[in-house]
Amino acid sequence: MSYTGGYVEHPFHYSGISTFAGFANKRNLDNVDLAIMGIPFDIGTTNRPGARLGPRAVRAVSNLAFRSDYLWTTESFNLKKACPNIIDYGDVGAAVGAKATEFMIRESYKHAKLILNSGASLVSIGGDHTIPYGPIIAASEKYGPLALLHFDSHQDSIPSHGDYSHANFAYDLAHEGCIDPSKSAQVCIRTRMENCGYNIIYANKVIELGPVGLANVIKSIVGNMPVYLTFDIDALDPAYAPGTGTPVCGGPSTNLIKCTLRELEGINIVAADMVEVSPTYDANEITALAAASIMQDIVYLIAKNRIKNN
Numbered sequence: 001m002s003y004t005g006g007y008v009e010h011p012f013h014y015s016g017i018s019t020f021a022g023f024a025n026k027r028n029l030d031n032v033d034l035a036i037m038g039i040p041f042d043i044g045t046t047n048r049p050g051a052r053l054g055p056r057a058v059r060a061v062s063n064l065a066f067r068s069d070y071l072w073t074t075e076s077f078n079l080k081k082a083c084p085n086i087i088d089y090g091d092v093g094a095a096v097g098a099k100a101t102e103f104m105i106r107e108s109y110k111h112a113k114l115i116l117n118s119g120a121s122l123v124s125i126g127g128d129h130t131i132p133y134g135p136i137i138a139a140s141e142k143y144g145p146l147a148l149l150h151f152d153s154h155q156d157s158i159p160s161h162g163d164y165s166h167a168n169f170a171y172d173l174a175h176e177g178c179i180d181p182s183k184s185a186q187v188c189i190r191t192r193m194e195n196c197g198y199n200i201i202y203a204n205k206v207i208e209l210g211p212v213g214l215a216n217v218i219k220s221i222v223g224n225m226p227v228y229l230t231f232d233i234d235a236l237d238p239a240y241a242p243g244t245g246t247p248v249c250g251g252p253s254t255n256l257i258k259c260t261l262r263e264l265e266g267i268n269i270v271a272a273d274m275v276e277v278s279p280t281y282d283a284n285e286i287t288a289l290a291a292a293s294i295m296q297d298i299v300y301l302i303a304k305n306r307i308k309n310n
Helices: 051-065 100-117 133-143 169-175 203-222 254-263 286-309
Strands: 034-039 086-091 121-126 147-151 185-189 199-202 226-232 268-275
Touching: 034 051, 034 100, 034 286, 051 121, 051 268, 051 286, 100 121, 100 133, 100 268, 121 133, 121 286, 133 169, 133 226, 133 268, 147 169, 147 203, 185 203, 199 203, 203 254, 226 286, 254 286, 268 286
Parallel strands: 034 086, 034 121, 121 268, 147 185, 147 226, 185 199, 226 268
Antiparallel strands: none
């Protein structure tokens, strides 16, 4: 009996080597549409460590979350036709020691640049929220200043002064000109830091607006800019994502976020990441499952955008 539900070699959760959604693990970028890249790094964590195990945890549940009978699969849109060559690029940037952070940034930048310059789109799996440095710098070199669409309970906008942690990228990369804060949105915020020019949509406003209203606000902010989407899993309420290093109560549900992402069709996402999944603190893999499921929405957004641009 042949299986016809998907287009990966091992479509079942229990079968085959664990890659994201069963996509082929390779680094040959010829004709690749989208690459999934792991960055297993958490030395920038200021609270509970463990996000270095995030890429492995998200991959392990991704065949459960990344379904061929997904809601967006219709007669008019099919991911296999839109992006016939999606790969799992494997992991980069893993290191220990005094210079591990600089190594991670350098290596993730190098590989992100290779992927983006090949014409493929990129979705990274962290890792803590230090990991966007390399991919954002690479994307800004290709596309110019980016609009940052940043889902998080924290603003991550403390200047690093060269001593990088997961609390710095939004400030540093805006200061370096990689990000245009005036065209960027920080969404689901429920802690305070100094605002360095971003449009902040607090968690209570997210819930008040609902998916359609929130998506309309985000679209009005980012416009036609090239967008880098970074999703910290602690944007969700800990009831839906307990497995993270710095959980903050009062956030939205997984469903609200997934519905919002579906309403964002049309924005120009050029690269993205999913960060801060810490399986050590997870319960029954619900955080990893939420992350993989949200990644499916992000992949579909990118695929639809590639069709529009091609």
